[in-house]
Amino acid sequence: LSLFTQLLANALVVEKQPIMSSLPQRPLILKTGVRFSVRVRFLANLPEFKCLLKVKPVFDKDVEEIKTVKWFRHFDFNSDECKVLDVDSPNGDLVTEFGHMSLKEIKGRAKGSIESRLAVTEELHIIKFVTEFRHVGLELNIEASTLPVVVISATTQVSSAWASIMWNNMLSTGDSRNLQLFVDPPPLTWEQLSQVLSWQFLCTGMRELDENQLSVLRNKIVDDPDDLVHWSKFSKNENAWLWIDGILDLIRKHLVDLWRDGSIMGFISRERTAELLKEKRTGTFLLRFSESKTNGAISFSWVDNANGAPFVHSIDPYTKDELEKTSLPDYINTYSLRGRKSRHTNPLLYLYPDIPKDTAFGHYFTNTAEKMLAVDGYVHRKRGDFSDNPTPPPSPPREPNTDMEMEMDFETKTLEWNGCLTCRDLKN
Amino acid sequence: LSLFTQLLANALVVEKQPIMSSLPQRPLILKTGVRFSVRVRFLANLPEFKCLLKVKPVFDKDVEEIKTVKWFRHFDFNSDECKVLDVDSPNGDLVTEFGHMSLKEIKGRAKGSIESRLAVTEELHIIKFVTEFRHVGLELNIEASTLPVVVISATTQVSSAWASIMWNNMLSTGDSRNLQLFVDPPPLTWEQLSQVLSWQFLCTGMRELDENQLSVLRNKIVDDPDDLVHWSKFSKNENAWLWIDGILDLIRKHLVDLWRDGSIMGFISRERTAELLKEKRTGTFLLRFSESKTNGAISFSWVDNANGAPFVHSIDPYTKDELEKTSLPDYINTYSLRGRKSRHTNPLLYLYPDIPKDTAFGHYFTNTAEKMLAVDGYVHRKRGDFSDNPTPPPSPPREPNTDMEMEMDFETKTLEWNGCLTCRDLKN
DNA sequence: ACAGTTTCCCGTAAATGC
DNA sequence: TGCATTTACGGGAAACTG
8 A cells, every 4th residue: 555655645746848839949937927737647547536636836846945045036926726627538547738828927026136146047946836735534635746847037047057957957856856956966978968969959950069169169268187078168157058049049040951951060270170171172151150149140251263373262140130031042143252343253163172153052042033024113232241342362463553444344454464455555 | 355266176188198109209099008108287376285186097988979979988097096185386387197008998898780880090099198186175176177178099090099189189279178089080181181180290200291202192192172181081991091101200210311311202193103204314312101001101202214115113111111221322322223244233323313322321321342341351342223224225126145144244245335345256 | 811010039229236 | 327137129040830
C-alpha cells in the first residue's frame, strides 16, 4: 500500500512545459499579460477517476528559497485560478490542458540594494499543479511542477531569458532544481556550450554550426585555460549571447534559405576573410555576420584584382529592417560599383570558393528582367545599392588629368592609350 | 434667483474635449482600453466652492435615443468612475482634468440585422460630467456634455471615425445634437467639404490645398448637379476619404517638408500631368499621388524628348514603408535609368515648371558625396532605385545589330557614326 | 463563407522606479 | 543622474461573431 501511495504521489506530471503561443521555439519564458499553455497528465490509468480530480495551478508554491530571497518578484495568475477537471484523452489517460493562463506581477517586493539583486531574467520560478486524491479512505495531495521558468514583461527581455533557460538546462541533472542558480552560476565547458549553440542554429535555420564557425565562436567566448565559459562572459558583461541571438533572429527572419543552403560562412574574422579571398579570382565574395552590430547584420566581402594586387572590400552590413523589403540575394544581384562616366558594374561574381552567383542564389532573385516592364502605366523600378568604386584604378598610372578627362570612361581611355585619338580630338 | 439658478445650471463646461494622448490631431475619437483626457471647468468664479464639487463622468447618460436604438454598443469607464474634486487653476477658476480615463465595452448589445445597424464608426456617443451643487438650501444637479464622440477598438478604424467626426461637426449648429445622425446622414455642399479638406492638409502639412488640387478632388467626389456630396460617396462605398486620409498620413509621416514647400503638386490627373510636362524641356518632373493605391503613395513623372517626340514616364509609386528608410528627395536624387553598357543617368532634372532639382530638394539630400567614403573598414553604399530606360532610343534608327553591338555605349556609337572608326575596328 | 469588428501581441517608445 | 524594468500603444494579423 505504501508503494501504491508512492506511485500515486508521483503520477501527476507536466506533459507540455509552459509555452507562449507566440514563442514556440522558446518554452519556459513567460511574459506578463500574455497567454501561455501547459498540459498536465495523470500517469496512472485509472478511468474511474475521470472528472474527479481537480487540478489547480499555483505560482511558486512552497518555494522557500524565494521567500528567503526576498527580492524575487511575486506573480499570480490573471484568470481566476482556473481549476479544471481532468478529461479523457485518445489513449485513455487523464489529461488536461491549461490553455489560457497568464501572469500578473504582485507589486511590492522587498527592495534589496541593486547590487544584491539578480536581474529579472535570472529569477527562476516554477508553477505547481496540485490535486487532491480521495478514495476508499485514502487522502493524498498530489502535485507536479514545471521546469523553472523565467518571467519577463517585454519582448526585449526574451534573449537574456533564453540564455538563462539554456544555461539552467545544461546544468540541471535529474531532480536537482536550484531556483537560485544565478546567484552564483556555475560555468559550462565549451564542449557543452558549443552543442547548445549549434543546436540553436539547427532549430532556427536547419543547419548546425560547422567546425570553422564554432572555432571562431570559441575564440570569442572562451578565455579560460580549462575551456570553461563563465556566465558573465556569456550573458552579462560582454554578452556574447546577445550578439549571437541577434544573428539567430536575422536568420529566422531573412536568411533561413541561405543558411540552410550553407551559403553563409557567417562566423569568420575580417582578417581570415581577406586571406581567403585574396587567393581567389576577382569577383569572389563571401557572406559574414557583422561583429560590431549587436542586433544582427550581414555583410558581403569581395576581392578585386584590377590593380594587380588584390583588394578586399566589405559592404556596410545589412540590418534586419533593410532586409525587410529587399532580400539579401536581391541586394547581391543588383549591387553595383559606380565607375567613371556613371558606368555601373556588379563586383560580385562567385560565391567562395568558386560558385557562380547565379548557381548559389539564382532561384532567390525576384528582380527578374520581365518584371522591369512597365505595368499599369508605371515604370517599374529595381532597388539597388551602389557605391563609388573603392578599388584604385588599374595601371598605367594616370598623368595629372583635368576634371573633364576624369569623366572619360574606360572605353575611351583605352582608345586614347592606343593612340587612336586624343581627348582633345574628341572634344570638338 | 431663478436666473441665478439658470446660470449655475450651465456653469459647468467641457473645456478640453476628449482626446486620446496618441491622437492629438483627432479629438473625439476614443479607442477602448487606451487612455484619453478631458478637462472640465466651472465657469462661475466662486472660490468658496473649491473642493466641494465632486464631478463624476457618465457614459451616454440619459441618451434616450440610444436606448431606443438598441443596437448601439454600450460602454463604461475602466477606472472605477474616478470622481475628482475641482481644484484651483492659475486664474482662479474651478477646473479639473480627467487625465486617465479609458473605456471598455459592455458586451451584450441587442442583435439587429446587419442591415439595420450602423457601422461602429457611425455611432455617436457622449460623456456627461455631473455634479451636485448644495448651498444655503439650494440643491442643484449640474451637468456638462462633451461633443459627440466615436468609440473604436482598433487603429484601423481611425480614418472612418474621423470622417464621422468631421461630417457631424460641419452639420451641427449650436446645441442641436443628433446622435443618430448617420441613420440618415444629410449631404454637405462641396463648399463646406472643400474647406474641411483643405484645413486637414493645413493641420497635417502646414499648407492648404490650392485651387487646382481642390478642382481635381471636386471632380472625384462631386457627381451631383447641386454640388452636394453624399456621405456614402465620401466615406462608404467609394470611400474618397479613405484615399485622402491615406495621403494625409503619407504627408504626416514622410512629406511634411515637401508639402509645406509646395513642391508636391499631388492631386493632378495622369492626363494633365502629361499635358503639362510635354511642354517642358527634358528632365522636367513633378510629384503626384497615386490614385490607385488606397494607402497613400507618391510617384514622380518626367518628360524625355530624346526621341524628338516627348515621352512622359511615371515611376511605380512609393509607399509609406518604402519611404521609411530612404526619403523621397533621396530617391529622386539617386534614381537612374540604365542605358546601354550599364551606363546610368538620372532623368530628373527640373521640378515643374523649371526649378533645378538641387534648388527644390538640395537641403533634404542626405546622400552627400562625403558619406560615400569607407568608414570603419566598410564600403558605404547608397540606396538607389533604377529602371531600364523606357524611352525608345533616338534616331537615327538602328540597323539590325548583333547583341555585342547593342552593348556599345552612346559615346562609341557617336564615334562610329562620325565615321571615325567602325565597330569592327574596335573588336580586334 | 464572409465582412465587419475585436482581440492578441510584437516591437518600440515612453514612463517609471531605484 | 543613469540604468533596469515596466507600461503604453500603434500596427498587423489572427480570432471572433453574428
